[in-house]
Amino acid sequence: MKFGIDDPIFVRYLRWLVAMLHGDWGFSFSSRINVDQLILQRVPTTLFVVGSSQILALAIALPVGVYAAMRPYSIFDQIANTVAFVGFFVADFLHRAAADS
Secondary structure, eight states, X not given: OXXXXXXXHHHHHHHHHHHHHTTOOOEETTXXXXXXXXXXHHHHHXXXXXXXXXXXXXXXXXXXXXXXXXXXXXXXXXXXXXXXXXXXXXXXXXXXXXXXX
């Protein structure tokens, strides 16, 4: 066949690995362009979203953390810790749920 789908799995894997090492990421049949061009089109938006979220997280977390550290065991410290732990657990839960689906 043209795409080598009938070849053994190890032959297809080696062909894929050699192509990846040479920078050939393949062709997107749905978008009708090379995959590397497709990825590069989305890099600026991805960097903007990730950078913005990091700046927002630091802008919130640093003042909350400093204020909570200045008043240990206060109600604010306990709420901040609870919200932080819930955030960690929800993120982990969502990540695992997405991986299972």
